[in-house]
């Protein structure tokens with residue numbers, strides 16, 4: 144039996160003709176795995192499919208040897224899913240809402256249920272806020288509450304879809320620490336378009352664009368081939384950047400241009416230390432699917 148999540152040849156075309164997943168293969172071992180991709184890449188489609196919330200047209204998914212598509216019920220008992228948005232019910236306290244979800248997940252024994260809920264609220268640092276209405280939680284508290292809900296029953300697979308949008312740096316950090324902690328025991332698949340989150344958290348990642356995986360590896364493996372091959376320069380406002388620039392960034396004096404070349408380009412270029420964000424753009428560019436820099 145293979146431990147972890149294995150996806151092979153996953154395809155999904157929506158009724159409007161959009162091919163959201165186009166032969167996706169993925170192998171994820173326990174720990175934190177990042178799925179990076181631009182808007183519309185197919186990340187949520189993949190996440191929802193893995194969470195058995197929608198069916199693919201073809202392909203296979205196994206989790207710790209379980210055939211996910213054939214035995215969806217068995218998977219669901221081992222699955223935690225944190226969607227992009229979680230709803231809050233007016234007037235219902237965090238503890239009470241969690242109790243209801245725990246009951247739905249099979250915690251029918253009152254003592255065991257109360258214990259599970261208390262442990263999870265403690266784990267995400269919400270014990271003190273447990274009597275407050277969820278609807279009054281801040282964005283960060285709501286995300287952590289979502290994680291606590293997703294962790295009921297100690298899932299083997301935790302799927303987290305774009306979790307940190309709108310969080311301030313402190314809350315984002317706090318959220319990351321909870322995820323890293325969960326990843327000690329489970330497969331955690333984190334989907335995002337925030338490259339920095341993946342760079343800080345994930346041992347391995349895949350880059351998805353246009354429904355296809357275009358790169359897979361550790362951040363170091365993806366960055367390494369770019370060493371000594373990136374160059375940057377600041378060009379004055381009003382000056383036209385080169386058409387083949389890898390990235391064009393805003394700069395107080397004009398634009399900062401990053402070029403990918405084996406040798407320094409003509410002009411005022413200095414060596415640029417590659418980052419995962421550069422590797423991400425190279426992967427999209429090499430795949431021929433990047434729309435613009």
Ligand SMILES: Nc1ncnc2c1ncn2[C@@H]1O[C@H](COP(=O)(O)OP(=O)(O)OP(=O)(O)O)[C@@H](O)[C@H]1O
Nearest residue numbers: 157159161163180181182183184185186187188189
């Ligand atoms: N229910 C649907 N019906 C038709 N097309 C859809 C549906 N859901 C998604 N799509 C299309 O499939 C493609 C992939 O969408 P998806 O939401 O999976 O991407 P994403 O990577 O999660 O994007 P984002 O980062 O913007 O959330 C997009 O072109 C999207 O418009």
